Amino acid sequence: MSALKKAVSAIDKGFGVIEKYITAVALVIFTIVIFCNVVGRYLLLSAIPWAEELSRYLSIFLVFIAISAGIKSDSHIGVDAVETLLLPKRFHKYMDIIRFTVTLIFLVISTWLGFHLTMQIGRMHQTSPAMQISMAIPYSALPIGLFMASVRCLIRIILLVIESAQP
Numbered sequence: 001m002s003a004l005k006k007a008v009s010a011i012d013k014g015f016g017v018i019e020k021y022i023t024a025v026a027l028v029i030f031t032i033v034i035f036c037n038v039v040g041r042y043l044l045l046s047a048i049p050w051a052e053e054l055s056r057y058l059s060i061f062l063v064f065i066a067i068s069a070g071i072k073s074d075s076h077i078g079v080d081a082v083e084t085l086l087l088p089k090r091f092h093k094y095m096d097i098i099r100f101t102v103t104l105i106f107l108v109i110s111t112w113l114g115f116h117l118t119m120q121i122g123r124m125h126q127t128s129p130a131m132q133i134s135m136a137i138p139y140s141a142l143p144i145g146l147f148m149a150s151v152r153c154l155i156r157i158i159l160l161v162i163e164s165a166q167p
Contacts, residue, residue, distance in 0.1 A: 012072070037052070
């Protein structure tokens, strides 16, 4: 295994650990907050005012982190009719490189725009209704998740190029 492939695989593994911990913590918090809110609403007749808002923002973060995990496992929906029907199997790796490169371009542009949107929201000092936190925090899910997906996409491209270069 080449040194580049080892380094890229180590980065990929590190991102996997980060994703697991972020999603595990978010899911635990999400579950506890929703459980406490349900108990409070039906047994104590008093709901937690910020529970819905927090669970919504955690869901948004989970979705954007899941984009990155989906790229790693190649589990996103894709149209591969051209690849499977028209091209011989030996060209599938090259089509994957093209597909991930186009995806990476989209992700980098979206990350950049999401970062600027988050900064703009932060400058407006808008706060959330129930928790009174800056709306830049929930909006930051966009650039954070898409940046992680960009890195995952770049890792996939590098690994595909290394694999296609080997005989």
